[in-house]
Amino acid sequence: xxxxxxxxxxxxxxxxxYRRRIWAWTMYDWGNSAFxxxxxxxxLPAYYSQVAGATLPSEATATAYWSLGLxxxxxxxxxxSPILGTISDIxxxxxxxxxxxxxxxxxxxxxxxxxxxxxxxxxxxLFVLGxxxxxxxxxxxxxxxxxxxxxxxxxxxxxxxxxxxxxGGGLLLAINVLMIQFIPDSWFEHAxxxxxxxxVAIWWGIFTIPLLRIVPEPKAATGxxxxxxxxxxxxxxxxxxxxxxVRQYSELFKYLVAFxxxxxxxxxxxxxxxxxxxELGFGTTELVLALLLVxxxxxxxSLIFGRLPSPLEKRRAxxxxxxxxxxxxxxxxxxxTSRVLPVDLSxxxxxxxxxxxxxxxxxxxxxxxxxLAYEGAWESxxxxxxxxxxxxxxxxxxxxxxxxxxxxxxxxxxxxxxxxIGPDGGIALLEVDGELLEDGVxxxxxxxxxxxxxxxxKLPAAGEHTLVxxxxxxxxxxxxxxxxxxxxxEVLPPARHGNLLLILGMILAIQVVGIVFxxxxxxxxxxxxxxxxDTKRSVILALIIYxxxxxxxxxxxxxxxxxxxxxxxxxxxxxxxxxSRSLYSSMTPAxxxxxxxxLYGVMEKFSSIIGPLLFAAAVAVFGSSRPAILSLIxxxxxxxxxLTRVNVEEGRRVAQAxxxxxxx
Numbered sequence: 001x002x003x004x005x006x007x008x009x010x011x012x013x014x015x016x017x018y019r020r021r022i023w024a025w026t027m028y029d030w031g032n033s034a035f036x037x038x039x040x041x042x043x044l045p046a047y048y049s050q051v052a053g054a055t056l057p058s059e060a061t062a063t064a065y066w067s068l069g070l071x072x073x074x075x076x077x078x079x080x081s082p083i084l085g086t087i088s089d090i091x092x093x094x095x096x097x098x099x100x101x102x103x104x105x106x107x108x109x110x111x112x113x114x115x116x117x118x119x120x121x122x123x124x125x126l127f128v129l130g131x132x133x134x135x136x137x138x139x140x141x142x143x144x145x146x147x148x149x150x151x152x153x154x155x156x157x158x159x160x161x162x163x164x165x166x167x168g169g170g171l172l173l174a175i176n177v178l179m180i181q182f183i184p185d186s187w188f189e190h191a192x193x194x195x196x197x198x199x200v201a202i203w204w205g206i207f208t209i210p211l212l213r214i215v216p217e218p219k220a221a222t223g224x225x226x227x228x229x230x231x232x233x234x235x236x237x238x239x240x241x242x243x244x245x246v247r248q249y250s251e252l253f254k255y256l257v258a259f260x261x262x263x264x265x266x267x268x269x270x271x272x273x274x275x276x277x278x279e280l281g282f283g284t285t286e287l288v289l290a291l292l293l294v295x296x297x298x299x300x301x302s303l304i305f306g307r308l309p310s311p312l313e314k315r316r317a318x319x320x321x322x323x324x325x326x327x328x329x330x331x332x333x334x335x336x337t338s339r340v341l342p343v344d345l346s347x348x349x350x351x352x353x354x355x356x357x358x359x360x361x362x363x364x365x366x367x368x369x370x371x372l373a374y375e376g377a378w379e380s381x382x383x384x385x386x387x388x389x390x391x392x393x394x395x396x397x398x399x400x401x402x403x404x405x406x407x408x409x410x411x412x413x414x415x416x417x418x419x420x421i422g423p424d425g426g427i428a429l430l431e432v433d434g435e436l437l438e439d440g441v442x443x444x445x446x447x448x449x450x451x452x453x454x455x456x457x458k459l460p461a462a463g464e465h466t467l468v469x470x471x472x473x474x475x476x477x478x479x480x481x482x483x484x485x486x487x488x489x490e491v492l493p494p495a496r497h498g499n500l501l502l503i504l505g506m507i508l509a510i511q512v513v514g515i516v517f518x519x520x521x522x523x524x525x526x527x528x529x530x531x532x533x534d535t536k537r538s539v540i541l542a543l544i545i546y547x548x549x550x551x552x553x554x555x556x557x558x559x560x561x562x563x564x565x566x567x568x569x570x571x572x573x574x575x576x577x578x579x580s581r582s583l584y585s586s587m588t589p590a591x592x593x594x595x596x597x598x599l600y601g602v603m604e605k606f607s608s609i610i611g612p613l614l615f616a617a618a619v620a621v622f623g624s625s626r627p628a629i630l631s632l633i634x635x636x637x638x639x640x641x642x643l644t645r646v647n648v649e650e651g652r653r654v655a656q657a658x659x660x661x662x663x664x
Contacts (some may be wrong), residue, residue: 010147010148010149010150011150020214021148021214021215021216022148022149022153022157022160023210023214024210024211024213024214024215025141025144025145025148025149025157025161025211025215026157026160026161026164027164027207027210027211028141028161028207028208028210028211029141029161029162029164029165029168030164030165030167030168030169030207031168031203031204031205031206031207031208032102032105032134032137032138032141032165032204032207032208033164033165033166033168033169034168034169034172034173034199034200034203034204035105035109035130035134035200035204036134036165036169037169037170037172037173037291037295038169038172038173038176038196038197038200039109039112039127039130039134039197039200040131041291042173042176042288042291043176043180043193043196043197044112044123044127044197045066047115047190047193048062048065048066048120048123048127049062049066051115051116051117051190051193052115052116052117052118052119052120052122052123053065053066053120053123054117054118054446054450055117055118055120055446055447055448055450056120056448056450057449057450057451062120065120065124066124066127068124069124069127069128069131070127070131072128073127073128073131073132073135074131074135076128076132077131077132077135077136077139080136081135081136081139084097084136084139084140093217094140094143094144094217094218095140095211095212095215095217097136097137097140098137098140098141098144098208098211098212099208099212101132101133101134101136101137101140102133102137102204102205102208103133104129104130104132104133105129105130105131105132105133105134105137105204106133106201106204106205106208107129107201108126108127108129108130108133109126109130109197109200109201109204110197110198110201110202111126112126112127112130112194112197112198113194113195113197113198114194115194115197116189116190116194117189118447118448141211142581142585143596144215144218145157145158145161145581145582145585146585146586146588146590147215147218147590148215151586152310152312154582154585154586155306155307155309155310155535155538155578155579155582156306156307156310157306157582158306158578158579158581158582158585159302159303159305159306159307159574159575159578159579159582160302160303160306161578162298162302162574162575162577162578163298163299163300163302163303163306163574165574166295166296166298166299166302166574167295167296167299168203168207169295170292170295170296172199172200172203173291173292173295174292175199176196176199176200177288177292179192179193179195179196179199180192180193180196183195218590219591248654249587249651249654251587251646251647251648251650251651251654252584252587252588252596252651252654252655254642254645254646255583255584255587255643255646255648255651256584257642258639258640258642258643258645258646259580259584259639259643260639261635261638261639261642262543262546262635262636262638262639262640262643263577263580263639264635264639265546265550265632265633265635265636265639266546266573266576266577268632268635269546269549269550269553269569269629269632270569270573273290273291273566273569276553276625276629277290277562281349281493281495281496282347282496282559282562286498286500286559286562289500290562290563290566293563293566293567293570294566294569294570294573297567297570297571298570298573298574299574301323301570301571301572301574301575302574302575302578304319304322304323304575305323305538305542305572305574305575305576305578305579306575306578306579307319308320308530308533308538308541308575309533309534309535309537309538309579311531316530316531316533317522317523317524317525317526317527317529317530317531318518318519318522318523319518319530320522320526320529320530320533321517321518321521321522321523321525321526322514322515322517322518322522323541323545323571324526325513325514325517325518325522326510326511326514326567326568326571327544327545327548327568329510329513329514330507330510330564330565330567330568331548331552331564331568333506333510333564334552334556334560334561334564334565335552335555335561337506337560338556338557338558338560338561341560343496343497344497344498344499345497345498345499345502345560346498346558346559346560347496347497347498347499347503347558347559347560347562348496348557348558348559349493349494349496349557349558350493350494350496350497351494352493352494353410353411353412353413353462353491353493353494354411355411356411356464358409358464359409359410359411359464359465360408360409360410360411360491361410361411361412361491362411362412362491362492362493363490363491364488364489364490365408365488365489365490365491366395366487366488367380367395367396367397367486367487367488368380368395368397369488371408371489372397372406372407372408372486372489373406373407373408374397374404374405374406375403375404375405375406375407376399376401376403376404376405376471377399377400377401377404378397378398378399378404378406379397379398379399380395380396380397380398381395381396381397381398381485382394382395382396383395383396383420383451383452383487394451394452394487395487396419396420396485396486396487397485397486398420398483398484398485398486399471399483399484400426400471400473400482400483400484401471401473402471402472402473402482403470403471403473404470404471404484405468405469405470405471406468406469406486407466407467407468407469408466408467408489409464409465409466410464410465410466410467410489410491411462411463411464411465411491412462412465412491412492412493412494413458413459413461413462413463413492413494413495414456414457414458414459414491414492414495415456415457415467415489415490415491415492416454416455416456416457416489416490416492417430417442417454417455417456417457417467417469417486417489418452418453418454418486418487418488418489418490419442419444419453419455419484419485419486419487420444420449420450420451420452420453420485420487421444421445421446421449421450421453422444422445422446422448422449422450422483422485423445423446423447423448423449424482424483425443425444425445425446425483425484425485426444426445426471426472426473426482426483426484427441427442427443427444427445427471427472427482428441428442428444428469428470428471428472428484429441429442429469429470429472430442430457430467430468430469431467431468431470432457432459432465432466432467432468433465433466434466437457442455442469444483444484444485451487452487456492462494467489469484469486471484496558496559498558498559498560498563500559500563503559503560503563503564504563506560507563507564507567534648535579535582535583535586535648536583536643536644536646536648538575538579539576539579539580539583539643540640540643540644542572542575542576542579543576543636543639543640543643544636544640545568545571545572546572546576546632546636547633547636547637548568549565549568549569549572550629550630550632550633550636551630551633552565552568553565553626553629553630554626554627554629554630583648584596586648586651586652586655587648587651587652587654587655588655589655589656589658589659590655590659591658591659592658
């Protein structure tokens with residue numbers, strides 16, 4: 001790109017150069033979204049808990065350490081973002097900062113390939129560095145939006161970035177799932193998972209190159225440094241001045257408060273979706289597939305939302321009609337079919353396994369429960385409360401002699417056996433109905449003590465079964481002991497059996513009907529409302545949909561509803577966040593984009609605090625995630641009401657006046 005082209009204002013660029021810059025900018029979202037899907041959401045959290053943290057006392061401890069790393073990384077970025085953003089405005093250094101933090105993130109992510117069993121400290125350090133690099137670099141990426149896209153194109157370009165992110169992140173996640181399934185561990189321990197971490201680093205690094213090569217460094221604000229003033233003191237001074245002059249940017253800061261609140265609800269729904277689905281009894285495969293569904297379905301809907309506010313878009317009424325149709329049809333059809341279809345098709349919970357005269361039904365049976373029958377010299381002990389993060393000690397039964405048995409007769413199809421492992425752990429044999437299981441050896445040896453390890457035993461058919469755990473009295477060759485320590489037996493509820501092909505077929509049928517509705521009566525019915533849509537009102541529409549998602553999430557109890565709900569999330573997730581970014585960009589002085597997007601980044605980080613706390617409090621009070629999901633409506637309603645009070649045109653006028661003053 002020539003120096004002349006680099007210095008031209010956006011409205012003077014030829015169409016080819018303008019499109020290339022937009023493409024290069026969106027490709028960064030394509031690349032770094034792989035970190036969000038594979039590292040943050042789908043693979044590393046479970047790997048940290050089960051492998052890297054295998055030497056920690058419990059899964060609860062591993063979860064606590066993971067959460068601590070997440071908090072530390074967010075705190076570091078929250079402190080650095082506004083300061084570095086201001087420096088980048090003064091020094092023309094948005095691209096160098098983006099490159100620097102991307103390099104940190106890429107290297108840290110690539111080094112995760114070295115993390116093996118027990119390497120929780122290394123994993124924590126690399127995760128913190130990777131998350132800092134990912135989040136800080138994204139702040140500078142966001143701040144380049146007003147320098148890449150003309151004001152009238154910012155909604156479209158912002159949503160295009162999110163759409164490319166969904167596609168890139170989802171595509172690599174699908175590749176990573178295949179790597180995990182098919183790369184053998186004979187290469188090295190957990191080869192598929194560890195190589196998936198390396199693939200994220202390579203993917204992220206390669207797709208950063210177009211932005212660095214094609215998009216020029218935005219101009220610095222003129223007159224920013226006075227004689228004798230250095231960039232550090234100037235950045236702190238300008239940031240302090242901006243915070244003092246809140247009244248000058250009153251509409252922008254009103255928007256930031258609204259964004260802080262409603263984005264908190266959005267982030268919480270995204271963050272707890274997998275946990276909530278698992279609590280409702282949906283399997284890991286379904287949850288990963290649902291995550292992929294949201295990734296890929298979010299692509300077209302992000303683009304649709306990006307076009308809703310544009311007065312030049314001739315199909316606005318069609319898009320709006322299609323979205324509103326989904327808003328009504330998905331919950332209605334989902335609720336009806338979950339009640340009408342047989343449970344083996346809808347995925348509704350089958351009748352629970354109940355206790356009989358000769359067997360116990362589904363439930364948890366602790367070591368001291370009379371349902372567990374012991375033979376031999378078993379003794380009792382308890383796990384220290386500090387080790388399991390509970391208010392009371394967890395009892396367990398242990399034995400060191402060969403031939404000692406524990407038996408339980410249960411009515412069901414699957415049981416979860418919970419036990420402790422450690423340096424004195426020995427070997428036991430597992431039998432069901434008098435026959436040794438195919439993988440019936442239970443080795444409880446570990447170099448370090450860990451409490452509450454679980455193993456699930458699934459049987460071919462439901463009914464009354466007898467599980468027997470027999471201590472062999474043998475030690476693992478690496479162990480000096482032969483202790484067997486049992487904590488509890490849980491008889492699991494019946495598995496859900498939804499027909500995924502049928503469910504997806506129904507969703508696609510709804511989309512076809514929605515397209516027909518939009519093309520025929522939808523255009524005339526919604527043309528008036530569509531013409532009134534601007535960026536702010538489009539965000540409010542997304543918040544209405546999120547409120548319905550939260551209400552429906554409280555009631556869902558079938559696989560068909562879970563998938564329909566995931567589709568609704570895909571409709572609004574990318575569009576709501578992209579339009580929020582472009583709305584903020586339109587009220588931000590371009591010459592101070594680094595500074596203001598640094599503040600925006602801080603608000604995004606703080607918006608990941610209130611929602612989870614509200615969610616956790618609701619779970620603590622009600623003992624279930626259902627009321628917690630419902631409580632998120634308050635964030636959408638309050639945030640939406642505050643958003644209605646933001647005068648966007650006034651905010652844009654102030655930003656343009658500030659740019660004009662700095663250009664003098």
